[in-house]
Amino acid sequence: MPRPDSNSEAAKTVRTVTLGRFSDALLDPEQPTPAGIVGPDGKKADKRFDVYRNNVTVSLVGALAEIYPAVHRLVGDDFFRAMARTYVRSEQPKSPLLFRYGDDFADFLEGFEPAKKLVYLPDVARLERAWLDAFHAADAPPLDPAALAAIAPDELAEQRFKAHPATRVVCSRFAAVSIFSANRSGADLSGIDPAIAEDGLVTRRDFDVEVRTLPEGAAAFLQALVDGNTLGEAAEAAVAVAQKFDLAAAIGAMLEAGAFTAIATKD
C-alpha cells in the first residue's frame, strides 16, 4: 500500500477534515463533500463520499422499518422510506443500541402532514415501540395467582403490585390495537372501524410478547397499579372513567397476562 504522496503535501497546504465536519455533511445533501476528503491521487470524491451518506441514511431508514413493521406495511414501502428519511435527517439515534432508535417516531408521525389521513398511525407506532421495548425487557416470572388468593379479602384494597419490566399500557382514540394485531398477523383491515377507541396492554410472560385489547376502564386501572397505587385507588381511577368497570375481570386479565411480578410490600 503506497504512502500518501509526500510531494503533493509539500506542494500545497494539506486541508484537514475534522470528524465533526465529516458528520455534518453526512445527513445534509446540501453540503458539499468536505474539502480534504479525496479519492486516490487526490482526485475528487463526491460519489465516494456519497457511499457514506447513503450507508447512514439507508441503514437508519432500514432500522426504523424493522422497529415499525406495521407502520411500514400500512403506508407502503416508497411512502415509508420517504417519510423515514425526513425523520432520520432530524433525529439520529442517541445510542449504538439501534433497537432503542425512534422513541419519538410516533410524535413525528402526528405532525407529518402527508400521513394526516391515517389518524391511527401514530398510535400503531406507539404500540410497536411498546412491543419492541417489551421484547428486550428483563426476564421476570409473572405473579403467581396463589399469592393474591392468600391475601385476606379485607386487606386486598391496600395491596400494591410490582410491574413486570415488559408491561406497557397504550391508550388510543382509534382502533390502534385491532389494526396493529391484524397487520402483524397478515389479516386484512376490512372489518375494523378505525374510529372506535381502543386501549392495549403489552406484556411478556416468558419470551413471546402479547398484545391485548383492554375493556373500558382497565387501562386506567392497570396504569394506576403500574404507577404504584393501591388496588383500591386503581379501582377508583377505573370507575371514574368507566362506571361499569368490572374489577374481578380486570384482576383476572392482569394475572393471565403476567402484567405484574409480585405483591409489593407495604410502604
Added chain:
Amino acid sequence: MTDIPAWKDGDTDASFTDRTIPARAGAGLKPSHVDRILQDDYRIGFLEVHAENYMGDGGAPHRALTAIRQNFPLSVHGVGLSIGSEKGLDDEHITRLKRVVDRYEPGLVSEHLAWSTHDLSYYNDLLPVPYDRKTLDRVCSHIDRVQEALGRKILLENPSTYVQFEQSSMSETEFISEIARRTGCGLLLDINNVFVSATNQKYRPLTYLSEFPLEKVEEIHLAGHATDIDDEGDALLIDAHDRPVDDEVWKLYDIVIGQMGPVPTLVEWDNDVPEWPILRREAMRADEILERRAANYLLGSRHAAAG
C-alpha cells in the same frame, strides 16, 4: 506479543466450556438461523455476534444466544464503540460491552478501526479515520482503555474505505501495525475489506497483505461486496455483506492461509440474509481451504506453538 491473555486463566467457575475459537470456519449469527444451526449435523466451528444486539436487558435474544453458547464457541464483535471517535469513548457503552463479554465468555472480542458516533449522534456506519499522528495517539489510548476495562485483549479490524483524508501521513498498514505494537491488541484481518479498499484506493491487495502484520492476526473475516463506479467511471466496491464471497477474495484468502496457517475464519452475511444452508455452504468452502492448507502446513499451527 503481549501479556494480556485472550481470556482470563483460572476462571474456574465458568458457566460455559469450550471457549477457545478453533481454526475453523464460523458464521455471523442471525436470529432466523438459530434453530437450524442447533439441529444441523454440520457443526460450525464457531459463531460470531454483534455485541450491540445483545445489550438489551432480557428476552428472546439472550435465550437464543445462551443456547448457542452452550453448544458452540462464540466470538463477540462490537460495532458501536466508535474507537476512532474524536470526542472520547462512551463509558456506559464500554460497561455494556463488558456485561456481554462477562455473560457469554467469548473466545475472541473484536472492534473496528472506525468511528460511528459524534456529538451523541450514532450513524450506524463504520466511518473512516485519517491516518495521522494525532488520530493514532487517540485510537491507541481508546484501545488501551477498552482492554483495561474488559481485562483482556481485543482484536482490531481493518476497514473498507471509499475515500482518503488529505491529512493522512501514514499508510493504513503502517497505522494498524503501530496500533498493534503500542497497545498489544490483536488484529482481525477482513480480506474482503482489503480487496474493497485496494480496488477503491488503487493499490494491489497483495502489496497491502505483504505489509500487514500477519503474525498478529487471530481471526479472518470474509464477506460479499457490491460493485459500483465513481465520478470518473473507476470501479468503486461497496462492503455490502449481502451476497456470497467474491472469487477474488477467496483467492486472496487461500494465499493468506497458505502463508500463516489455519486461522479462525468468519463468513459474514448481514443484509438480504439467505437461508442457513447458503451461508453454511460459504463456511464449508472456508473449511475446505483451511483443511487443505493445514495438511500442507508441516510446521504446524502457529497458534498451537504460541499456546
